[in-house]
Amino acid sequence: MQPALQDPPRLLRGMFDAAVAAAQPALCLPALLPSPPAGRTVVIGFGKAAAAMAQVVDGHWVGELSGVVVTRYGHGAPSGRIRVMEAAHPVPDDAGLAASAALLAAVQGLGPEDLVLCLVSGGGSALLPWPLPGLTLADEQAIARQLLASGASIAEMNCVRRHLSGIKGGRLALACRPARVVNLLLSDVPGDDPADIASGPTVPDPSDCAQALEILHRHRIAVPEAALALLRTGEAETPKPHDPRLPSIENRMAVTPQRALEAAAQVAERAGIAVHILGDAIEGESRDVAQVMAAMALQVARRDQPFVAPCVLLSGGETTVSLRGHGRGGRNVEFLLALALALQGHPRVHALAADTDGVDGIEEIAGAVIGPQTLARAHAAGLRPRERLDDNDAHTFFEALGDAVVTGPTRTNVNDFRAVLVLPPHGESNDAARPHARP
Incomplete structure (x- = not known):
């Protein structure tokens, strides 16, 4: 297995950091x-x-x-x-x-x-x-x-x-x-x-x-x-478009979520890992999006469909959380907790989800990471993952595990970042994945 795949959290964090770096105003504003x-x-x-x-x-x-x-x-x-x-x-x-x-x-x-x-x-x-x-x-x-x-x-x-x-x-x-x-x-x-x-x-x-x-x-x-x-x-x-009261207005787009995702993809691709950008505008309830992402990751792990492992399923956009419990919300951590429950500790799937502004919901926490041992570690610590999800309290869950991603203010904002890494079976080379990498 390649070195990048031997430390999945580090690879995923490197991808997230690259997305944030690509969205820094110092990089994208001067030319505009x-x-x-x-x-x-x-x-x-x-x-x-x-x-x-x-x-x-x-x-x-x-x-x-x-x-x-x-x-x-x-x-x-x-x-x-x-x-x-x-x-x-x-x-x-x-x-x-x-x-x-x-x-x-x-x-x-x-x-x-x-x-x-x-x-x-x-x-x-x-x-x-x-x-x-x-x-x-x-x-x-x-x-x-x-x-x-x-x-x-x-x-x-x-x-x-x-x-x-x-x-x-x-x-x-x-x-x-x-x-x-x-x-x-x-x-x-x-x-x-x-x-x-x-x-x-x-x-307008x-x-x-x-x-x-x-x-x-x-x-x-x-x-x-x-x-x-x-x-x-x-x-x-x-005021509507073409309203004669409006002054002359010109819009210049400095950076978008797609550009940040492409920067993140390059980190994995340089390590020879295929990246598939599923969309930069994914919306919906965080826990519902997690169910879909889990199903895709499991299909890759079990069937090599629609992609071959190792690969990263990358996406952006802005999911939502309907607050029904007493927790602090946070769409990225809620996505991850629901994802972990859907994956049920699959040994080859890791993920990171975080907000590029460094703030997930109202918390000074960008997001978190999960891996095959997340649920087992939680149960050993006396945490009840399903109850935490039902209470919209994923921030407490990941803080207790020490798996929160904390960046401080990034002073940029290109919305959510979600990366799901599917590893190859033990002992298998990742050469088969290279033809699937984006050009």
Whole structure:
């Protein structure tokens, strides 16, 4: 067996680290910077990568520059001429309200020769609370908590957020006019739609109030009567594509989940291990996705179908957790615990799942790893895996085993990373796998 296969956790962690490294703003942003305008350049930004993105812009921009960005607590960094603020994620707070006010103030009084350089990354939805008239920050907080626990997809959550916000869904773009707006985006959403990244404050919104109402009804989200009235009457409608009120807007995609997965794949391929990227936009309940991934891994291990072991099944996207228990959630750790239960200790399957921003759910833990001995070790430690899963308490489970993946703030965000490694039978060469590697 090749050396890389003799230490599966190390191989999987190396792949994850490569995915995170490929998504660093310092690597992907400089080539996308526009030329300086004839007038002023104002930087605004929001998301978990906002401070790192601001650092890059400040370090590469020649000429006058000012601005403000907001990121999650603990994800800040000095950014020279650009002010960095911090606020709460995933439930907004007063600091986020202050940051929204600062961003709106920064783009006041601009002219047609000015440029607004907007730095957009995942997490911005929570970091920019700005309730519509008749609503309060407490309303936004309550709706956010319900959405997070409901199992709604990120697209559904952001549709609701856009329509109940005075800054998202293109409304911040309206405030920038008549200046030109250039968005530099780090995608953390399935499909890489700019309207869904941070709920699209500086891009037009293709969804409507009726869709937001349907999502609230289907997921049984309780909202104030004032919010329902805004949606029912259309007063909460957002600016749409081709809205003549919008300024000139250009979107430049800096990095996507697919690019990060490809960087991870190269780590395994250099070791002669085949990699199969199953998708960069996989959604659904974490435990349901785990059942499918387990079935695929077992088919590979038992039948050499549809791929030959050794190989890695690699995927990204954003799964969801419907909180029914009393645990702390975390879609990556819930995926892994469900995967371990489905695999039942198969001796040739290992896996790592983690969020590239270093935060799985609300925890300062990126994810975890599992292997053939995970369940046996858990039972020996007095843990009950099925009960932990039923209670949405996978974080406690993996912390007790010492198998959590902790990175600290990565200052980037290209969503979830899942790698399932299927080893060959003992003593078998992995030469057979090489023809299956991606070119």
